[in-house]
Amino acid sequence: MPSLNERKKPMTFQETISAYIQERYQITPDFPFKKHPDYLVFRHPRNAKWFALIMPLDAQLLGATENK
Numbered sequence: 278m279p280s281l282n283e284r285k286k287p288m289t290f291q292e293t294i295s296a297y298i299q300e301r302y303q304i305t306p307d308f309p310f311k312k313h314p315d316y317l318v319f320r321h322p323r324n325a326k327w328f329a330l331i332m333p334l335d336a337q338l339l340g341a342t343e344n345k
Contacts, residue, residue: 291317291331298329306331 288296295306298319306317319329336343 291315291333294329294331 295317299305302319304319304322306319308314308316309318310316313332315333317329317331318327319331320326321328
């Protein structure tokens, strides 16, 4: 049985989406914001335009009553 340190934590929503994009499209994320190293950007390989920005966001900013 693995020790507590060897057990895998469940993936966060950010990690799940990032892993899907990387696996499906073989594109690695870019980290363009020095002030926000946890913001991920995925760019189209031909024109370098962003097709996804993954960043933490307080759900209340979007009008949600709970922050999930």
